[in-house]
Amino acid sequence: MTEKMKRKRTAERKTAAAGRICRRAIWICLKAIQIFFAVFMVSPLFFLVTGSIMGEAELSEYLSPVFTGQEGYACWRLIPLYPTLKNVVEVLFDSPEFFHMFWNTMKLTAGIILGQTFLAVPAAWGLARYSFFGKKAIYQMYLLLMMMPFQVMMLSEYLVLEGMGLNNTLWAVILPGVFSTFSVFLMYRFFLEVPEEILEAARVDGAGEMRMFLLVGLPLGRTGIVSALLLQFLECFSMIEQPIAFLKDKTLYPLSLYLPEIAMGQTGFAFCASLIALLPPLFLFLAGSDNLARGIAAGAVKL
Amino acid sequence: MNKFWAKAFVILLAVMLFFTVVSRAADSFLVAQVSVEPFTAKKIEHIVSAVASAEKGLEFPVMTEAGLLVRTVYVQEGEFVEAGTVLAEVDPEQLAETERDLRDEIRALQLQNEAAEQNQAAAREEKEKQKKRTQEDYERAQKKQEEALRRGEEELQQAEDAIDSFSAGGAEGMTQEEAETKKAELWQAYFEKKQALEDTEETMEEAVTAAARALEDASETGTADNSAEINALSIAQKEESLKAYEKLEEEGGKIMAETAGTVTGVLVQTGQKTTDTAAFTMTSTEGGARLSAEISKEDARYVEVGDAVTVEKSGTKYEDFSVTGIKQTEGGAAELTITSEEHAESFPMGESAEITVTKQSEVYNTAVPLAAVHTEQNSTYVYVAEQKSTVLGKQYFTRKVEVKILEKNSSYAALEDGVLNSENLIVTDSDTYLQAGDRVRLRQQ
């Protein structure tokens, strides 16, 4: 009996151990897949970094098949043979226009983000939490407007902006950006998830609508807000069509137009400039990424 | 994590701000700095310079008396001599001898002259007498003529009166016939008298003329004898020679240069006698300086007769030269002749000097410094700095403008009008090699 029991227990233990090992293996497997994907995703960064510290000669040696159409294939090195900071120096010290355009981008970004914070967030909240006449129509309209490609809207938008005398000012890019319907849509979706009970509870506590929005809506919809604003931030950093269409004065051009300009010929420089241009959105992204996941769950659990 | 990245973002912004400033500062050092100026209306100055050498000036002879024995010649051809320099010396004894001979000759001539003078005085007296006589004859003839004339006129008057009285009443008592006859007689008489008067007049005239001629003949001097005067001249001449000899003797037989100049020819030789032609030839300083220079055909285009020339010799500048001749020479070059009325002493023959002719063209509207003009194959162009708006605001960029040169000198070029306008800033100088489209910074002037 005891023997039997013992054996059984051992067997159990064995299967348990085997299961654990098995699970462990699977876990490692899954992890490995993830890591593989992650590496795949960041590989461009690796290109940018190595490219940035590669001399122009080395780069052209590796890449000349691509750019001049010579025989052979392009190749790359994990670590440059002759690392140099020349590109970095060139970007940082010799390219005032890079910085000028960077600050232009920051101005645009700040304008759009602030505008959305003060206008789009309440709008999304209003659409999500209140029912009123025309709400459905507005929502559908927002959806429809989201679908229009910029190329199509450009001319008409240009005419409107022209009418308001905004063309060739940063506002011509900022204002349409502020009223991007996609952000509202995204935040709206997240606000929808906020459980009605919490609001009812707050209402019972005698909170005003504004208070409720600020104290309940904002924290609970944080994920949506942050993800929408982060996306918008990214969008600002890669806007190309709008500035070209609405800005004639080159002193107003944002950084996103600088990169296409330098792309061919000065590869190392382009790499380095891209790398630096990529940092601000990346940093903000990373800073906000935790918020993306937690939001609703955290809020829901609390109550 | 969150905070970390947020901080990183802030730091990034700060870093960006820092480099914004730094890169702007660095940028201003790296862009090509250029000097610009708009074109100006200008005369294009052509400076033709060459090395010239002094030529022979005006020559003159140094004479000395002929027939002197040259004992020593002190100068050579080409030597520059001051006034008073001894050129040569003659033999003093021979000089003294020549002098003595000369004096004797003069004495002989003087004696000859005295004799001739006495003969002449006698001849003059005789002549005077003859003249007097003829004069008297002439006066007499004249008187006679006057008398005869007076008489003739009286008779004619009487005849005339007779006719008058007859006509007035003398015919009374006479027959027609008689009266007619009488009247005819009277007229006959009148005409005879008149004829007689005319005849007398003629004969008397002849007589007077003959007398006048005789008088004329008599007043003429007899045959001229000039030998005395010739002798006198000859004496004077010889005395002058003598004086020259005496002077030469006084100076110890030395032939000296009267003015400063360069000896260009020595025509006497030691041991030979001087001739009556020049002993030496010299160029004097009086004729001024004369230089000649060879210039290229290119340069010759710009030089004209009459242009002022600056001549520079060992640091000294002479401004009062001018071009007096331009002559084509073989091989396409040209020879300039430049003269001045002074400075001969500074430019003895063969002396070389730098000359410069500065010639201004007409005024061109569009002139730019030559340094601004670039040539590539057969296109000529200038760079113009133009503002363009860039990301960083307005900045200057170069633009190539093709131009046509009308005229140029070593520092300016005149361009055809119309291609540039007065607003264009033309790049005249750059600290780096420029290409069209380069960004540049205008240099602070």
Place this chain on the structure above:
Amino acid sequence: MNGKNMTRLISLLLCLVLMTAGLGGCKKTSPSTGETNGATELLAEEGGTGGKGRFLETELPLPENIRRLYDTALLENGTIALFLWNDKENIYQIQETADEGESWKVRDIDLEAATEIFAGYIDTAAISADGTVGILSKNDDRLLLGLILPDGSVEKRELTLPDMENQEQDYALNITGSAFDAEGSLLIENLNSHFYKVDLTTGNCELLQDLEEKYIRHFGVAGNKVLAVAEGEAVLFDSTTGELLEEETVLNDMLAADSSLSETVSDSGKPLVFAGENGGEVIFYVNHQGLFCHTPGGSVSEQLINGSLTSMGDTTVSFLDLVMVDEEHFLLTAVGSQGEAKLLKYSYDKDAPSVPETELKVYALEDSSFLRQVISAYQKEHQDVYVNLQIGLSGDDGMTAEDAVRALNTDILAGSGPDVLILDGLPAEKYIEKGMLADISPVIEEIAGKDGIFENVRQAYDSDGAIYQFPARFYVSLVNGEEEAVEAGSSLKKLADFMTGKKTAGESKIFPMRSAENLLEKLYAADSAAWMESDGKLTEEAVKEYLSCAKQIYDAEPTESEDVYYSYGGMASDTIGTLDATGVALKTSKLNYGTIVSMTEFTTVYSMKSQYGIDYELADRETVKSFVPCQLAGISSQTEKSGEAEEFLQALLGAECGAYSFSGFPVNRTAYEEVVEDAANRYDEYSQGGIAVSTDEGDFFEMTFENPTPEELDKITGILESAEKPACMDRVIKEIVLEQGEKALKGDMTVEEAVSEIMKKCSLYLAE
């Protein structure tokens, strides 16, 4: 908790960013925006204020033969006096008028007394209110002041500067400016920026101000205030005491904002001039933006005259003097772009409507000096029209042709499009198809009647009697080289066979080419005219023949490594007159192929012929003789200013513009004859040119340029006249062909593949 902090941090950050944005960025939004827009804005402002009352400009007659105008003054008795250099008589003159220029009277000057003064170098002179002219003459190391009194008598003073030892001696005696102040004292400034007051009776100078550390560009006297313009700064001081006055920030800002204002000052004018009233209580100044009135200490300058409505706005004009007659009248002397002096009078007319002038918008994708000259010529003829040249691609920025076209289309569709379009690089066919271009045949007709025009070109652009676009210039492709090669150049096929023949004969160095692209471009110019069918489709056979011939040629010539050619620098590579031309003479190539874009190039070609026996002929496909048009012009059908636009077109195609450009031959016959004439007499014994090249192998080649003979000029004219069809100028098609063609030549794909790719893409394009 973390999250909360995060939110705060972010919002704080954003606030910061916004502040920078607010401070920096949004300020930028108001002031003027780029060269061309500045003017339009001003016009808009003017239109906005609406009302009536404006200063009107009249140009008063000036005496003739003014080479340089030294000073202008309004005398106490109301006459206007000028001191000038008359370049016809070569003398300095004082001319006066009492009737606003109707009649000018020369003041009798005691020339004998003035000899010494006029013999010196005169850079500046000033006229006082009583008519005394003070002339500063530098004669060697002496500085003389000549005073010409109203009665013409002359007095001389020798000036000595009190502080010679304290400054750069070389410049001290260079007096750059002079002016009388309200009290009649003469102020002078030398090159070292020292200001002196001159005692007119003794010639003593008193140092008033030393502004050597600021580089003073020029100065003006307004009443008793001296305004000296330095870089980005205006220095004001009192003319009697020399005491520095408070800085005028308004003036400083204005100077700093427009760097051109403090830039170069030349003999021919200044960018900014002044006048004053009430002893300098009010300062008036003129720049290209207009006439402004500034009260010292005031915070703004008031604009009295909008520059863009008068000749002030013409940036080719520079100013000499501003004279205030009274509050409603001003006189301005200025120098035009050709150095001609102008006397302008501005009088206030309270009834004149403040109507803006007509603005003619001219658009070109790329800038060209040709266009700029046409514009300035046109502008001179039509002073009431403001030509706004808009350039799509300014060059150094990353703007692509497409971006530019997009912006242009936006403008056109927004109704603010240009009036005149230079269609080079623009989708002209599409514009015509959409009815965006007006029929310009009447203009062409008129020019054809007046000056004559290349009929072959006209016919090429004539579509059923209407002409929508017309080139101002055009050129053709030539081939030159050995007889055999020239013969082969008449058709691509022959050329290709010739090349292959030479190659099999073991010869190399036949066709000079820098790269596959270069070759394709050369052949494209000559061949593409034959590709388009009348229904607007691309002929596949034609493209195929082009590409296969190009391939054959490319393969026959072992192209030197492309790097080698880079060392030649940025030389135009597909024209015939370039260095490649020497190859034939140097025996490094058998022929040369390329476009001939000017008579200058023809001179090269001709000289090759006459000195080396290298003949030339039109390079072409046998069936179609083609030319390459450039400066294609059209008028927008939407324009409201068709009259002005047509006049502009007349100027563009006119006879005067023949010599303006070195790219392309003028279509205008009269202009062409002029070019021919010029080429026939270009070189003489005094002006010569030539090429000398030595190769690495030590071969030496030298050639002097010769004037083409009339026969040869007739031949080239004949060639130009024979071309009947324009090359395919569609940018998209050309790009596609060149891109795919290059791949085919380099062997990345077969010719067939490339052709099919080209056909696919082009038919997509044509189908759109």
Place this chain on the structure above:
Amino acid sequence: MKKKYTGYLFVLPHFSGVCLFLLLPFLDVVRRAFVRTAGGFCGFENFKLVLTNEAFRLAAGNTVKFTLVCLPLLLLLSLLLAVLVYSTGKAAGILKNCYLVPMAVPAACVALLWKLLFDSHGLVNGVAASLGGTPVDWMNTGSAFGVLVGSYLWKNTGYVMVLWIAALDGIPQTVYEAAEIDGAGRAAAFFYITLPCIRPAAFTIAVFSFLNSFKVFREAYLVAGNYPQESIYLLQHVFNNWFLSLSVDKMVAGAVLLALVAGAAVWALQRTLERQ
């Protein structure tokens, strides 16, 4: 109810802006769809023109094909990853951050990399050649479509995954615990709990992905220009080219069609995914 008006108060400021900056232009676009470029009402002629236009049909086909291939792929792939990341623990922070990187890379930079990798002489071919494979001219053959899809997936997977995780986070842990007690297996839990719970999120994500599929055009344009390989010739290319050739009439008609189709698709999605 006062709630009614509060709703307006929240929405109105933004809505008025939208009206001005988006709706107004949109209406103008619709108007233009019935008008010729040079002016003049023309009814449905533009639509007819567009629908019979070969280029448009090709592009529309490509776009539909692209959307149909990409969307499911992206949603599945990212969901898979999300579940993986979610199930392997919340400490996956760093990994998750890695997934977000592609989103932040500017389009121009992506285009540059794209060129380096997929040029006929590019790195990918280089690697392929060294491994004995046959090089492919990626951008000039049908494989361009694959490249486009790949780059879309690469760029968006990370972000979409994060959105999925957020949705997964929102499912109360208690539900799973209850299911476990009921003896449901992992797979069952996934299909019967997880999937239904994240269905509303799926709609959001699908719309987001759909919109982002438009943005691929930027890269395609930067790499291959206006006339890329046929298979990646998208609607935006057509619109863009039409604008360049002033065929605004066709462009807006095409766009209105696009808006209709897209709107209908979104509406259908909404119906299927939001129905609880």
